[in-house]
Amino acid sequence: MVDSKEFAVGIFDALARRRRQNLERITKEELYDFWLQISDQSFDARLQIFFDMVDTNVDGRITRQEVQELIILSCSANKLAKLKEQAEEYAALIMEELDPENLGYIELWQLEALLLQRDTYMNYSRPLSTASAAAWSQPIPGGAPKPPRRPWFSPRRAATRLRLAARENWQRAWVVALWVAAMAGLFAWKFTQYRQRTAFRVMGYCLPTAKGAAETLKLNMSLVLLPVCRNTLTWLRSTRARLFVPFDDNITFHKMIATAIVVGILLHAGNHLACDFPRLINSSPAHYEMVARYFGPEKPTYRSLVAGVEGVTGIAMVALMAVSFTLATHRFRKNGVRLPFPLNRLTGFNAFWYSHHLLAVVYLLLLIHGYFVFLVHKWYQRTTWMYISVPLLLYLGERNLRAFRSKGYSVKILKVSLLPGGVLTVTMSKPHGFRYRSGQYIFLQCPTISPFEWFIPKLSHPFSITSAPGDEYLSVHIRTSGDWTQELKRIFIENYFSPHSTGKATFNELGSLEQKSLPRLFVDGPYGAPAQDFRNYDVLLLVGLGIGATPFISILRDLLNNIKLADELMELAMETSRSEVSSNSFSISTTSSSTKKRSYRTSSAHFYWGIIEMHNYLTSVYEERDARTTLLKMVQALNHAKHGVDIVSGTRVRTHFARPNWKEVFTKLASKHPGATVGVFYCGTPTLAKELRKLSHEMSHRTSTRFHFHKEYF
Template identity: 70%
Template sequence: MYMLPVERERNNNNATSDTKKKLSDYLKMRQTSSSFCRSSSSKLSNNYRRSFDLPSDHEDAASESSEYGVGGAMLPIFLNDLRRNSGSDLVEVTLELDNDSVVVCSVNTPTTTKPTGNGIDDDVERNLWRSLSAGSRIRRKLGWLRSGSSRSSSTSSWVIDDQERAIAARDARKMHAELQRTTSSAQRALKGLRFISKNRGVSDAADVSWRYVEARFHSLAKDGLLAREDFGECIGMVDSKEFALGIFDALARWRRQKIAKITKDELHHFWLQLSDHSFDARLQIFFDMADSNEDGRITREEVQELIMLSASANKLSKLKEQAEEYASLIMEELDPENLGYIELWQLETLLLQRDTYMNYSRPLSTASVGWSQNLSTYRPINVFRKLRCRFQCLILENWQRAWILVMWVMAIALLFSWKFDQYRNMAAFHVMGNCLAVAKGAAETLKFNMALILLPVCRNTLTWLRSTRARSFVPFDDNINFHKMIACAIAIGIILHAGNHLACDFPRIVNASPEKFAYIATDFRNDKQPTYKELLAGTEGVTGISMVVLMSIAFILATSHFRRNLVRLPAPFNRLTGFNAFWYTHHLLGLVYLLLLVHGAFLYLVHKWYQKTTWMYLTVPLLLYIAERIIRTRRSEFYSVKILKVSVLPGNVFSLIMSKPQGFKYKSGQYIFLQCPTISPFEWHPFSITSAPGDNYLSVHIRTVGDWTQELKRVFTEVNDSACVIGRAQFCQLGHIDHRGQPRLLVDGPYGAPAQDYRNYDVLLLVGLGIGATPFISVLRDLLNNTRAEEQMDLNTEASRSDDTTNSCTSSNLTPGSSSTTGGKKKSQRATSAHFYWVTREPGSFEWFKGVMDEVADMDHKGQIELHNYLTSVYEEGDARSTLITMVQALNHAKHGVDILSGTRVRTHFARPNWKEVFTKIASKHPYATVGVFYCGMPVLAKELKQLSHVLSHKTSTRFEFHKEYF
C-alpha cells in the first residue's frame, strides 16, 4: 500500500488513472534494481504495503535519492514533498508484485487528518530525516495523513514513538555496517563459517569431495532416496546428526520444500550450497538454520534453539543447560534497540568482526606481545648445510644418551669376549666346543646386567644425583628407558646362555665318548658321566630353569600391552593384566636374585670361590636397592600426613590435599608415592605434586583408571567430599575434617622428574595432556610464589632505603653485619617466561585447576605466564558447528570476564593446537633464548614435539630442548 499526494482539484477518477500511470513509469525505470525482497529467500509472490510521496519530476527524484542514499528495493522518499504537496491529499494505493509485473489493486482516499504542528524548524527537521534510512521514513509515514488546512514551510509536526526511534537507530547501524564491510573482512569471516570439516581426509575441491558423498549416498539410500536422518552421515557429520538435520531443514526451506527424503540430484544441489565458497551463501544457510519460521528475523527463542543444537554437536552439556542465558546475551549485544529480533545483516556484522572478538582476551592481565614473525632469526640453509645441521642436532640432543649407551655396549662386548676367550682355552672346550664359550660369555653379561638393572630404579639415589653436576652429562630422565633396554639385553643373554646349555652343552656331555668325558670327569660327582635328566635335576639346572620361568612371567606382564590393560582376556585370566599384575610379578624378581646367587655358587666347571664372581657383581647394587626400600618404609612412617580436603572432580578425577610433613622438602615438578594400608599394605603408586614448595600443604590430583585408584577414591570420599578450590586464600578453610576413622595414607618421596629442571631455562613451554598437566601446575604456582616474593622483597628494600635516608645518623653507626637481610641480593630466577598449553577432551577437566588459573590471571602482573586451554571435543574454530559457541564465548568474556567453557579468565581454544605455529611464535618472541620444552601425556604427541624442537632449533636462533615425563 503506497500513500500518494494527489491534487485536490482533480476528480477521483483522474487521480486514480494518473497515479497508476506514474507508478508504472517509475517502477519500469527501477526494474533493474537488485531486489524488492531478499534475493536468496524471496517468494514467488509478495504483497508490499509501503507509504511514500511520489515526486512531481524525475530530476528532483534523482537528486534527493542521491542525497539520502536510497536504492535497491526502497522507493525514493523526499522531505520537500511535504512542502511541495502541502495542499494535496494523500491517497492509499495497494500494489501486488509478481516477478517483474506490478499490479495496482486499488486506490482509496483516506479521511483521517494529520496531527497539528509542533514548531520544529527546517534545519532540525532536515537533520532528523537524514539520520533515518528509507525504510524507517516509509514506516513513519504510515501514520501521517494530511488535512485540508495549509502547512507552514518552516514547521513540521509529527510524534516519534519509542519503536520508531529504535527502528531508526537500527537502520543507521545497518547503513554503517554496510559501509564497513570489505572484501578482506569477508574472506576472514569465511574461515569462521565452514560447513564441511577439514578433517574429512579429502581435498577441498567440491568435485573430489562429492565423489565421497556420492559413494555414501549409494550405501545409505533406499530406492534411490536418502532419508533425512541419514543426511548427517552422508555428508560426513556422523557425530553431529542433530546439527546436520538443522542444515537439511534450512536447505529444504530455501527450496520451499518440506521433505523427509531426497534424491541424489537434490543431495548434489545441497552439497554445492554447503561447499560454496561465498561468504554470503554460507551466512544465509546459517541464518536460515535459526530462522525456522522464515520471517527473515531471528528471535531469542530461535537463537536459543541454535545454541542448543551447537552445544549438542560439540557435546557441551553444561552449555546446553545455559542456552537461555547465552541467547539473551546475544540478543542484548545484537539487539540494543530491544525490538525482540535480529536480522541477517546483524549476524553478518558479528562474523565480519571475527578477528576482533577472537582475540578478545589474553590469559594475562597485561597486553599480549605481537606475534609477527622475525625473519632475521631464520638462517638460510642449503642442502649440505641442512644435512650437517641434522647431524649436529642429533649429536647435541643425544650425546648424553650416546656416550652412556656406547660405554654400556662396550662393557658387554668386553665381558663377553673375555669370558669367551677364557673358555676356549679350557679342557671342557674339547667336549662342548663353541657352545660352552658362548654360554659362558652370555652368563658374564647376565651377571653385569642383572646388577646394572637395579641402578635406574634406585630413585632416591637418582634424585640426589640430579642435584649434582652429574645431571649435565647423565640423562637421568631416561632412567626407565635404560631400565627397559637392560631388560631386553638380559632376555637375549638368557636365550644364549640357557639355550646353548640345554640344546648343545648338555647333549654333548651326555653323548661324549669316555675319552672326551675324561677332560671334565672331575667336575661331576664320583667322576660318573651324568644323564640329561640328572643334569636338569641338579642345583644348577633347577635354579636356572626356575629363574627362566620367573623372569619370563615378569618380562611378559611388564610389557606395555599387559601393563596398560590393552590385552583383553576372559575371566579369571583378566587378572593377569593391568598394573597390579605388573607390580606383583615384578616383586618375583627378588626371588630371582636369591636363585641367581645360589646358581652362581654351584657351577660345574668352576670350584674356587674367587672365580665365582656372581656375588661380586650383585653385592653393591643389591645393598643399595635394599637400603632404598628400607628408607622408603621408614620415611613413610616418619612423614605422617593428615587429609585436609578431598574433592571429587569431573572426569573421574579427585584431589587430595594433605598437611605438609615437617622437614618435607621438594621441588616443583617432582612426584611422590602414596600407599593406603586400608587397600593394600604393599602397593605404592606415583603421583605428581600439584602444590608449590612455598605452600604449607601437599596436593595431588588422581585419575581413577585402575582398581587401586577407584578403591582409594571410595575410601576417602566416604569420609568427606567438597568442591575443589586450591589457593592460598582458601587454605584456612581446609582444616575442618573429622580425622576419626580417616584411612591412613603413607607418603614416600619426593622423587626427581624432568620438570624439576625448569629453572635451567630462560623460557618454558609446558605441554600437558589431560591429567598430564599435574606436574606443571606446581611449576606455575612456584613461578607465582617466586614473583610474589620478589615483589615483596623490592617493597621491603625500598622501605629500608627510605628508613636509612630518614635516620641517616643512626644507620651510620650500624656495623656492616647488622644490615637487614631484606636489603641483600635477591635470588635470581632464570625462567622469565612460561607458556602453558593444556589439551583435554572434556570441558569438566577445567574444574581440576580452576583456582590455580584464576590465581595466575589475578596475580601475574608482570605477564610472566601465558595459559592456553584447548578443548578437543569442540570442533575447530571456523567450523559452523562451533561458530555460535565462539560468539557466545567472546561476548560473555567481554561482559563478565569469564570463559564459558573453563569458568576462568583463561580463554579456551577449540580442537588441537597447531604445534608448528606455537613453536614458531615462541621462537619469534624469544630470539636467542633457550626454551625448555616439557611434556607429560600420551607418547603420541611426544614424537611431534621432539621433532619440532629439533627443526626449530636449527631454523631459528632459538634453541628448544625437549623433555618428556616418565613414570
C-alpha cells in the same frame, strides 16, 4: 558420531526449508545442489546456512529459544555436556548483545555484525602476571601454508641433522656406548676363556656362547637396579653429574637393560638346554673323560642335569622373570589386555607391582645358581655375588629408607575435589620438614585399598606435586585410569562425597568432602623429575597433554608466588628507602620500580623476564572454523567480555578449539626471545614428543634461540 549426525540433519533440514520442501527422500540432482551450497566457502553463504539452521520457522528472525536449541546441538556435536546445562544462560547472553531493545528476536544482519566482530572479542588471553595488561597474549594462529617440497635427501641437511642429534643425544650416546662396550668386552672375555677349555671339545661353541651370555647377565642384573634407586638419582640430580648423565632417561635405560636380560637368558638357557646338555650326554667315553671331574664318573642324563641345583634354579628364574616381564609390558600394565575372569586380575598396575616383587626371589635364586655353576670349582671364579652385591645392598637400603620415611610422613586429608574427566584433587597437610622443588613427584600409599601396603611399602603410585614449595599444604591431581586410582575414587565417592550443585565453583568442583573416617595416606618422596630443572632457562614452554599438565601446575604456582613475593619486597624496599638514609639502604632514586622488579626476579630465578602466557587447547572438539563450533566461539567471546571467564576452562585463560600449530609457537618464541635459552618441557603421550623434539632441533639450528627439549611420559 550420533551427535554429528544430528548436526548434519540440522543442516539438511535448513537447506530443505530454503526450497520450501519437506523432503523424505532426495534425488541425485538435489543432493548435488545441496553439496554445492555446503561446500561454498564464502562468508555470506556459510552465514546464511547457519542462520537458516537457527531460523526453524523460516520467518527471517531468530528467537531466544531457537538460539538455545542450536547451542545445545553444537554442544552435543562437540561432546561438551557441561556447557549444555548453561545453554539457556548463553542464549540470553547472545540476545542481550544483539537485541538491546528487547524485541524478542534478532535478524541476519545483526548476526553478521557479531561474527565480524568476533576477533575483537576473542583477544582476551590475559597474562597471569603483574606486568602491564596492555601486553595481552594473542591467540596462536593455525593453518600455516605448506612449505615447498624439498628433495628427499640433501648432504647438507643430513649433516645438520647429524650434528643436532649429536648435540641433543651425546649424554645418552656415551652412556649406552659404555654399556654396550662393557657387555661386548665381558662376552668376548668369557667366550675366549671357555674357547680354550677342554670342555669346548665336548660341547663346542654352545658352551662359550652360553658362558659369555651368562657374564652379560651378571652385569645387567646388577645394573638394572640402579635406575630405580630413586633417592640416589634425586641426590645425583643436584650434583655436577647431571651435566653428563641423562637422569631423565632412567626408566628407559631400565627397560633397555631388561631387554638385554631377555636376550641374555635366551642365549644362556637356550644354548645350555638345546645344545650343551644334548652334546654332553651323547658324547663318547673318551670325550666325556675330559669333563668327568665336573659331572662325576658316570655320564649324567638330561633329566639329572635339569633336576640339579643349577637346572632347577635356572628354570625357576626363567619362569619368574617371564611372568614379571610380561606383566610389566605397557599393554598389561595399562589394562590394555582384556582377559576372562579370573585371569583379568593379571592386568593392571597392581599385577605389575606384585609380579615385579617376584624378582626378589629371582635374586636369591641367582646367588644360589651362581654358586653351583657348571664347570667352576674355585670360589673366586664364582663371581655372581661380586657383580650384584653392591647394587643389591644399595637398592635394599633405599627400600628400607622409603619404608621408614613413609611411616613418618603420614598426612591428613584437608580437601578432595572431583573434577570432570575422572580427576581427583587431593589436598593434604604438609609433613614437618618435607621440602621439595616444583616439578618433582611423590608416591602415595593407601592401606585402605591394599592391606599389604602397610606391611610391604607399596611405593609405586607416583603423582606430580601440584602445590608450590611455598604453600602450606601438599596437593596432587589423580586421573582414575588404573585399578588403584579407580579404587581410591570409589572410596571417596561412596563414603565421603555428598553431591551438591556448586554453580560456577572454581575448577568445577562437584562434591565436598565430609569429615568421616578418612582413609590413611602416607607420602614418600620427593623424587626428581625433568621439570624440576625449569630454573635453568630464560624462557619456558610448558606443554601438557591431559593429566600431563600436572607437573607444570606447581611450576606456575611457584612463579606466581615469587612474583607476588617480589612485589611485596619491592614495596618494603621502597618504604625502607623513604624512612632510612643509610649507605646500606635500598635506593630507588635512579631506577624505576619495574626495572627493580626485573633485577630481583633475575637474581632469584633468571627466567622471570617476561609475562606468563597461557594457552589452553581443546583438541577433542571441531576446529574453530567448523560450523559446529561457530556458535560456541561466539558465546565464548561474549561470556569473557562480560564476565572475564572462559566458558570451557572456567578461568581467564582462553580455550582454543583447535590443535596447536607448533611451528608457529616455536617461531613466535624465537622471534620474541632472540639469543635466549628456552626450556621445552613436555609431559604426555610419546606421539607429540617426536614433533616437539624435532622442532627444538630445527629452531635451535635456524635461529639464535636455543631450545632444550625435556620429556616425561605418564
